[in-house]
Amino acid sequence: MKLEVRELSAGYGQGQVLHGLDLDLPAGQALALLGRNGVGKTTLVCTLAGLLRPTGGRVLLDGRDVTGWRPDRLARAGVALVPQGRRVWPALTVHEHLALATRHGGRTWPTERVYEVFPRLAQRRRHLAGQLSGGEQQMLVIGRALATDPRLILMDEPSEGLAPIVVDQVAEALRMVVREGLTLLLVEHDLHLALGVTEQAAVMVRGLIVHRCPTPQLRGDLPTMRRLLGVAG
């Protein structure tokens, strides 16, 4: 699903965070959205998911103006959000989570397809989510989003607090779904993950995209990474 963001402004009360931000994400592309703490990455993702109302500008999905749409309407249009903090329902099993996600009657993934992306979840399908490891919970949250058959998936820090080996498993899963044509906007501090699964990278500073390039180019551009992201080395 093609995403076009035009002069988007949003914030909290009097505090404006996004200052007329422009962003283009062609259908089927995976984009890493990078930037130091507090530049507005989560604010952008929440605005795109309908959790925050923009105060200005426009958001287009496949050319259709969806500015100000509520989260449920955006979800039905094919937008899925994997928010920070991997919230699961502790007393429901893995399988019940996935079954609930596909209950809305629209297009869905067969649960088995989620299990192909995350074999670990298949092994844990009868376990309560509250008993899963942090990594398994994150797989469940991503799996739940995939089960709704999204066309654009917004992810906010999926690697947060996960062991490196689990981050590798999440990366492998993301590569798989991107290969299948899903459009991905990935907010991520773990550069190994962010640069390992995306073709394009964008860097935010104070509510604006200030740098955009193919991911391999950014990976080879240490001065820019140092300047905009504070990467050591």
Ligand SMILES: Nc1ncnc2c1ncn2[C@@H]1O[C@H](COP(=O)(O)OP(=O)(O)OP(=O)(O)O)[C@@H](O)[C@H]1O
């Ligand atoms: N609910 C809120 N109410 C008021 N201000 C907020 C709220 N959430 C975030 N902010 C402020 O908005 C600005 C941008 O925050 P945001 O979380 O979007 O940044 P970020 O780039 O995602 O940061 P991080 O990388 O630390 O997650 C920050 O100054 C933050 O303090």
